[in-house]
Amino acid sequence: MDKTAKIRLYVDAELGAGQPVAVTKDQAHYLFGVMRLKTGAMVALFNGRDGEWQAEVIVANKRNAVLECRSQSKPLQMPPDLWLLFAPIKKARTDFIVEKAAEMGAARICPVVTDYTQSERMRQDRLQAHAVEAAEQCGGTYVPEVADLTRLDKMLENWPQDRHLLFCDETRVGEPATDLAALPRGPWAILIGPEGGFSPDEVDFLRGLDFAHSISLGPRILRADTAAVAALALWQRALGDWV
Amino acid sequence: MDKTAKIRLYVDAELGAGQPVAVTKDQAHYLFGVMRLKTGAMVALFNGRDGEWQAEVIVANKRNAVLECRSQSKPLQMPPDLWLLFAPIKKARTDFIVEKAAEMGAARICPVVTDYTQSERMRQDRLQAHAVEAAEQCGGTYVPEVADLTRLDKMLENWPQDRHLLFCDETRVGEPATDLAALPRGPWAILIGPEGGFSPDEVDFLRGLDFAHSISLGPRILRADTAAVAALALWQRALGDWV
Structure with a gap:
């Protein structure tokens, strides 16, 4: 009988050999109501924090579920120190950006309000739940934190001086491509503008920052969600953990 | 008064100075019912085929709409000769792959059935409509053709011998990265597997093809839609039209 777990769950509890773990009501419903797992599964x-652990179902009860950690199946693998800053867009596409950022290995996801941001409402808890789900799905052992919505200008005023910023400058099409692999190593952030891009003031301001570097994402206008995945791919390949 | 068009539409008709153009019933409804355009807009x-043209509304009638081409605003810009092959997945994510492929500048989109493909139903006409909509949105002057669903093995049997194939090999994580910029120029295709990846037989077969090259997309398991955008970005950056 194959006892390797097919189901992956994110939990808050500490994980370690012999450690008993309680799951939430929703998770118990999923495990025992939907997936019909029995004791011993x-x-x-x-x-x-503690990598991935294989845990055995000890009490399979929707109200009082207990699992017990048996052995570590993966060590903790931290993503590179990369933040994704993006302006919230329509609900489904914002959800999508968060899902993709988690899959693509962003360490922190920061929704920011820019001059042309249309939507200034977002629910941090819902977005965080999307990041958890994406981590469960993609086999990662780390869940990126979704920060609260912040104004981009405030964020840049308090910017950590050792963190580089990559922004996608639509006016750079046709210029020679930045050699991404030649950019400095260290902490980074990728900034994706909203539909309509950055305002001329923002572009001027970003270009004047000594920690900011711009890239072009080609001659077609990408939607913000496409641009996020594309920029994350280029960064991971040149400076991140895609070897 | 700003007479530059905000609305972009794909039409079948020939475009050229003075050319009258009829639009479809749906487009007429959109232009005159939804957007309330008047004569002169x-x-x-x-x-x-003919680039992008600014056309003036001559008859603004939902049943009998006529526009007339005034001047060319963009020349035809063909994307690189790149096909995207992917295995259809859930409806929303398949739609998404087609939208993203058009935005990212694939010239042809080929749904293929692989060993682990779950969904073998797709409506070519609906996917083609998504590609048109994405082209309208992204400012492109070209619409990639969505081919009919084909079995991957049949397609590879009849493969054009000058076309290189890039496939994403999940087992390559940790190996040194392929230097994409050093790969040959010319016609290419990117192949994205379904959820669950390629079968061991398929991986063996693909590795044995002299026109096939593999890349890794990092240590996390990407969903097929994420992998499509990521691979297209890396290819466009190294071998395509993102300079």
């Missing part, structure tokens, strides 16, 4: 657990 | 038209 294995589930993979991760908490963003 | 400008609309940008493209047909995938």
Whole structure:
């Protein structure tokens, strides 16, 4: 009988050999109501700190579920120190950006309000839940934090001086491509503008920042969600953990 | 008064100075019912062959709409000769792949059935409509053709011998990265597997093809839609029209 866990769950609890773990009501419903797991079944657990553990179902009860960690199946693998800053767009596409950022290995996801941002409402808890789900799905052992919505100008005023910023400058099409692999190593952030891009003031301001570098994403206008994945791919390949 | 067109439409008709253009019933409804354009308003038209033209509304009638081309606003810009092959997945994510492929500048979109393909139903006409909409949105002057669903093995049997194939090999994580910029120029295709990846037989077969090259997309398991955008970005940057 194959006892390797097919199901991966994010939990808050500490994980370690013999450690008992309680799951939330929703997770218990999923495990025992939807997936019909029985006592003895294995589930993979991760908490963003202790790697991935194979845990056995000890009490399979929707109200009082207990699993017990058996062995570590993956060590903690931190993503590179990369933030994704993006302006919230329509709900489905914002959800999508968060999902993709988690899959693509962003360490922190920061929604920012820019001059042309249309939507200034977002629910941090819902977006964080999307990041958790994406981490469960993609086999990661880390869940990126979704920060609260912040104004871009405020964020840049308090910018950590050792963190480089990559922004996608639509006016750079046709100029020679930045050699991404030649950019400095260290902490980075990628900034994706909203539909309509950055305002002329923002472009001037960004170009004047000594920690900011611009790239072009080609001659077609990409939607913000496409641009986010594309920029993350180029960065991971040149400076991140895609070897 | 700003007479530059905000609306872009794909049409079948020939475009050229003074050319009258009829639009479809749906387009007429959109232009005159939804957007409330009047006679004299400008609309940008493209047909995938003649570039983009600014056209003036001559008859603004939902049943009998006529526009007339005034001047060319963009020349035809063909994308690189790149096909995207992908295995259809859930409806929304398949739609998404087609939209992204058009934005990212694939010239042809080929849904293929692989060993682990779950969904073997797709409506070519609906996917083609998504490609048109993405082209309208992204400012492109070309619409990639969505081919009919084909079995991957049949397609590879009849493969054009000058076309290189890039496939994403999940087992290559940790190996040194392929230097994409050093790959040969010319016609290419990118192949994205379904959820669950390629079968071991397929991986063996693909590795044995002399026109096939593999890349890794990092240590996390990407969904097929994410992998499509990521691979297109890396290819466009190294071998395509993103300079």
